[in-house]
Amino acid sequence: MSAPVPRPIGLLAQFETAADILHAAVAVRDAGYRKWDVFTPFPIHGMDDAMGLRKSKVGYFTFCGGITGFFFGMWMIWFMNKADYPLVVGGKPLFTPLFAFPVSYELTILLSAFGTLGGMLLLNGLPRLYNPLLRVERFKKASDDKYFVFIESADPRYSPEQTRELLEHAGASAVEVVEEE
Numbered sequence: 001m002s003a004p005v006p007r008p009i010g011l012l013a014q015f016e017t018a019a020d021i022l023h024a025a026v027a028v029r030d031a032g033y034r035k036w037d038v039f040t041p042f043p044i045h046g047m048d049d050a051m052g053l054r055k056s057k058v059g060y061f062t063f064c065g066g067i068t069g070f071f072f073g074m075w076m077i078w079f080m081n082k083a084d085y086p087l088v089v090g091g092k093p094l095f096t097p098l099f100a101f102p103v104s105y106e107l108t109i110l111l112s113a114f115g116t117l118g119g120m121l122l123l124n125g126l127p128r129l130y131n132p133l134l135r136v137e138r139f140k141k142a143s144d145d146k147y148f149v150f151i152e153s154a155d156p157r158y159s160p161e162q163t164r165e166l167l168e169h170a171g172a173s174a175v176e177v178v179e180e181e
Contacts, residue, residue: 006179009132010152011163012139013172018044021147024170025050028149031166035152039133039142058119065115066108073104132180150178 015021018040025038029052038051077100081087086094121127133139133150142148149172151163160177167175 006181008153008160008177009180010150010154010158010178011160011167012133012136012176012178013149013151013167013170014138014141014174014176015147015149015171016173018147020171021149022046022050024149024167024172027166027170028151031157033151033155033157033163035155035158037150039139039148039150041143041145041147057123058116061115061119061122062112063115065118066112068115069107069109069111070104072111073107074100076107077103132178135181136176136178138174138176 013024015024021038021040022044025047028036029050038047040047074097078095082094088094138146139148149167149170151158151167153160157163164175
């Protein structure tokens, strides 16, 4: 029985300065790559534009959670007061939106928060229990003083030679193939 052959999952390029990584991000974006990411020890001003990132879709999840919470709160109060246990107290109506508003408001906030958290986890592909980049020795410096660009081999434009050439031309001090174990 032979050992499994490691499959390359992408190229990891190391850069030395924030200006270098910003320039590399523009080069990778302009080359048309879609499945790539940048790792830096601190946020870099202008990186979103350099990477061509669009506005996050997490807000849609937040909105849907909030709407669901509001209408669930209204429905719950209506159901409990008008259908489940109709009890007239002091001649007041069995249901008015005014009295159901505090509960609906709280559920709006609660489900908005759940929607935001769930949307963030879903869009980021989390929880991810294992990341092959964490096995790369030089990648440990990503939280210290080095800057990295990782281009996945699943990208339609990925070619081992051309991608490596692009990264080296962009100023990478080292380019390494990352393999899945």
